[in-house]
Amino acid sequence: MATATKIRMLERGMDQGVAQAGASQATATSGAPSDWAGIEAERGPGLYVPRGITLTRGEGAYVWDAEGRRYLDCTAAYGVASLGHCHPAVVAAIRRQAATLIACSGSFGNDQRAQLYAEMAEILPPGLTRLFFCNSGAEANEAALKFARLTTGRHGVVAAMRGFHGRTAGALAATWEPKYREPFEPLLPGFKYIPYNDEAALEAAVTDEVGAVILEVIQGEGGVRPGAVEFLQTAQRLCRERGALLIADEVQSGFGRTGTFFACEGVGLQPDILTMAKGIASGFPMGAVALGERVIQLSPGQHGTTFGGAPLACAAARATLRVLKQERIPAQVARHSALFFERLRALPSPRIREARGRGFMIGIELTEPAAPYIAAAQARGLLVLNAGVNVIRLLPPLILAEDDIAFAVAALSEALNP
Ligand SMILES: Cc1ncc(COP(=O)(O)O)c(C=O)c1O
Structure with a gap:
């Protein structure tokens, strides 16, 4: 047929x-x-391994x-x-907001976005005071890498073996798994991969050409491997001493998943940039980048996104955050x-x-x-x-x-x- x-x-x-x-x-x-299932197989992109069931x-x-x-x-x-x-609270927030205002670009103020900025400030690790909203984890990391480059003027990035940061060109360059990365090379230059939890390798890799160290606090895709406290603390110290920025990728580990709002809290880490997405709005697409004081003040046009921080996403995130806190x-x-x-x-x-x-x-x-x-x-x-x-x-x-x-x-x- x-x-x-x-x-x-x-x-x-x-x-x-x-x-x-x-x-x-x-x-x-x-x-x-x-x-x-047949239609999906025929018309879909063929990028996902089918699980053999259709969820409805x-x-x-x-x-x-x-x-x-x-x-x-x-x-x-x-x-x-x-x-x-x-979740009823998220469904109600989306319904209400969908009937109020769905879209609003970044140049216009918006009540939902403003309140979400303020509410997120209460749960973010200390020192992270500003936020950029986007639509996915890869986008959050892409933005974080750009902000680090703008701030430091350096092209080098240190990432970890088995690390996963997304599939857009910049985030993919930070992603270690060769089968994801190599077919698309040349990607962004200047990326080095060190063994996760290897302090000596980190010490050697963070040279004065390195502008960012990007790490998951717990590696997810790479096998669910928690970062050692000493390793993560060393990353923070080296970044401060050597003029690089520490980007903590909490796309998977953030928003309550590890038993604290952010996995950084569990290991006493204060990154310069923290990226998040996945659970932030309980299923509604959203990503975010939290920025610390070592990141320069950004100017109009240096980065942006059409959909990021739209009222509907912000309302879903606010409802999620409210339930996470209250309960x-x-x-x-x-x-x-x-x-x-x-x-x-x-x-x-x-x-x-x-x-x-x-x-x-x-x-x-x-x-x-x-x-x-x-x-x-x-x-x-x-x-x-x-x-x-x-x-x-x-x-x-x-x-x-x-x-x-x-x-x-x-x-x-x-x-x-x-
Ligand atoms: C740690 C981490 N960073 C980034 C990403 C990319 O997120 P997205 O698929 O929303 O682009 C993922 C996705 O699994 C992830 O686990």
């Missing part, structure tokens, strides 16, 4: 679904045809597929659905994470080498490739991610409850002991 015909059938099915939903509160899958609805820590099967979502859409899916969710993550790790470390499986991470950034390193076990967990109603070849990664919603943890551990136990 031609794709156009399929899409017309789909639209008719969805119309019927909407009508039924109004009458009987049916789920969003009502009346949907079953060939979405989410609520809290759970998502449902087109066949109505329920899954505990320990991916949170790559750590994005921080308050879980469709003390980072502290809850710390408590629940301790329970999670205790149970994971007690799992009997000859395949598990180590369970590591912080808060709800959890990596389970296996002695063999993780893919078959990730599929086995999915078949048991648990969605998890990989981080490299051998690591199962869990980035659950921050609201994960004790019962959910028990379910996740039981499903993993079965998956890992077929």
